[in-house]
Amino acid sequence: LTKDRYNVKRGEYSLLTDGHMAFFMNLLGQNRVINDPSECESYNIDWIKNVRGQSRCILKPRTTEEVSKILEFCNENKLAVCPQGGNTGLVGGSVPVFDEIVISTALMNQIESIDEISGVIVCQAGCILENIDQQIGEKGLMVPLDLGAKGSCHIGGNVSTNAGGLRLLRYGNLHGSVLGVEAVKANGEILDCLSTLKKDNTGYHLKHLFIGSEGSLGVVTKVAIQCPTKPKAINMAFLGVESFDSVLTTFRRCKNELGEILSSFELIDALSLDVVTGHYKMQSPIPQFPFYILIETHGSCNEHDEEKLNRFLESAMGDGVVLDGTATNQPSKMKQLWELRESITQGLLMDGYVFKYDLSIPIKEFYAIVDVMNEKIGKDAVRICGYGHIGDSNIHLNLSFKEYSKEMHNKIEPFVYEYTSSLKGSVSAEHGIGFRKSKYVHYSKSPAAINLMQDIKRMMDPNKILNPYKVLPESS
Ligand code: FAD
Structure with missing residues (x-):
């Protein structure tokens, strides 16, 4: 259990009684209140199986009004809650720590409107990302966000985590594309x-309080998102390079030569690719290299995009910056390339226990952390690898071991x-x-910023x- 592994103390919340359960059953009906321990x-368990709570009450509202009644009741009765979307979060935020009531958005899954001209859609928080993309795809639109968990994660969860993903480089982050939020306060x-x-500059932009606040300031019930037009032309390339310097040179040239059509630039190091070629027996289209780069372009004219990509590849390979590569615009081949990249997260779990770090590091020093950790931990690990959204200076550093050990944990964190x-x-x-990271926020935020965040939390959720x-971090 999380409380034992991490030595946390339960807050002074009420314990769930039969009276509380009767209220929820009355509000939602028996089918939408889960209390059977096996169900x-x-x-209670997160996607990477790092943390486990012990809630005996899962609520599945369908409407904003139901969420509102649940929260009003919980607030009056001092019952703690844990909002949950697709439960694909990787930092232990989506599952209870103790016996918090889970408010699942799984049944809040309606797309309410699609404006084909402006590209703005409005949907409930529990819509699965991939389902939205498919439905709006029929109308020539796409969601400006894509990630490996798209088949399970909910848009409300995406907004609450300010998820980035594979095409942030091109379409920006959710603080830009989310136009509106409906949320229920504590x-x-x-x-x-x-x-x-x-454009709507009428006072404070309150929606931003809910983008990325991970269910700590309210439950997001609906979102309005600006969706771009689905590209008519998609091309991809998978490249092998010798050194991290070559990765940087390739990125720079890519931005110069592919410019407006570049939609993704992802890095995979050799040990990360080994995860999927090893555990899943996937085939790499090129031989072994220290680093691989996955490039995708989105454009409106295939002839033009293909020519641009091929010209870029010819020159990069001609100069020896890129040692080998393959380009394609066949949907099945592109799917295979994406699978190589997207299956790494899941495949790593097959190594044993994984310490995962999702870091933004200035691009020049982006990869050095893998070498530093190798020096520090070395042979004790099954694997130390790095992959991720290098186009956004975001590395996923992973250290896998046969099993969890406190000693190793202390060696890695807070270092x-x-x-x-x-x-x-x-x-x-x-x-x-x-x-998992709440006590480490101070490494990236000043004391004044943390104090202000705590003030906002106190104001919006006085009963916590x-x-x-x-x-x-716990306020003093
Ligand atoms: P959950 O995991 O259920 O919840 C995440 C957090 O949001 C929790 O704190 C929860 O309490 C809160 N929350 C959920 N719904 C609501 C709501 N309606 N209102 C208020 N709070 C809410 N993330 C990226 O950013 N980029 C990636 O490329 C990426 N790739 C991934 C690949 C894989 C294979 C996996 C498993 C995960 C990946 N993730 C990635 C992490 C994860 O998918 C995202 O964080 C995602 O946005 C979480 O959505 P969810 O619906 O699963 O939310």
Whole structure:
């Protein structure tokens, strides 16, 4: 259990009674209140199986009004809650630490409107990312966000974590593309900031409080998102290079030569690719190299894009910056290339226990942390590898071991955060703080910033019922 491994003390919240359960059953009906221990299990364990809570009450509202009534009741009765979307979060934020009531958005899965001209869609928080993309795809639009967990994660979870993903380089982050948010405050009040306007400077931009606050300030119930037009032409390349310097040179040239069509630039190191060629027996289209680069372009004219990409490849390979590579625009081949990249996260779990770090590091020093950790930990690990969104200076550093050990944990943390901080990086680039990183926020935020965040939390959730033990360090 999380509370034992991490030595946390339960807050002074009420214990769930039959009277509380009767209220929830009355509100939602029996089918939407789960209390059977075996059914509760999957809501208590996170995706990477790092943390486990012990909630015996999972609530599945369908509407904003139901969420509002649940929160009003929980606030009055001092019952702690944990909002949960697809439960694909990687920092232990989506599952309870103790017996918090889980508010699952799984049944809040309706797309309410799609404006084909402006590209603005409005949907409930529990819509699965991939489902939205498919539905709006039929109307020539795409979601400006894509990630390996797209088949399970919910848009409300994406907004609450300010998820980045594979194409942030091109389409920007959710603070830009989310136009409006509807959320329910801790006291049950519904906050309608569901603007569908691109420009709306009427006072404070309150929606931003809910983008990336990981369920600590309210439950997101609906979102309005600006969606771009689906590209008519998609091309990809998979390249092998000899050194990290060559990766940087390739990136620079890519930006210069592919310019406006570049939609993704991802790095995979040799040991990361080994995860999927080893555990899943996937085939790499090129022989072994120390580093691989995955490039994708989105454009409106295939002839033009293909020519640009081929010209870029010819020159980069001609100069010896890129040693080998393959380019394609066949959907099945592109899918295979994406699978190589997207399956790494899951495949790593087959090594045993994985310490995962999602760091923003200034691009020149981006990869050095893998070497530093190799020097520090060396042979004790099954694997120390790095991959990620290099186009956004975001590395996923992973250290896998046969099993969890406290000793190794102490050897890695807080060192990895100190190191990142010394480079003026961020200890959480896109996954959030959740439970596992709350005591490390100070490595990336000043005391004044943390105080202000704590003031905002106190103001919006005075009884601290929303996702306790997460995001912020305990205030004094
Ligand atoms: P959950 O995991 O259920 O919740 C995440 C956090 O948000 C929790 O703190 C939860 O309490 C809160 N929350 C959820 N819904 C709501 C709501 N409606 N209102 C308020 N709070 C809420 N992340 C990236 O950024 N980029 C990636 O490229 C990426 N790739 C991934 C690949 C894989 C294979 C996996 C498993 C995960 C990946 N992630 C990535 C992490 C994860 O998918 C994202 O953080 C995602 O946005 C979480 O969405 P979710 O619906 O699963 O949220």
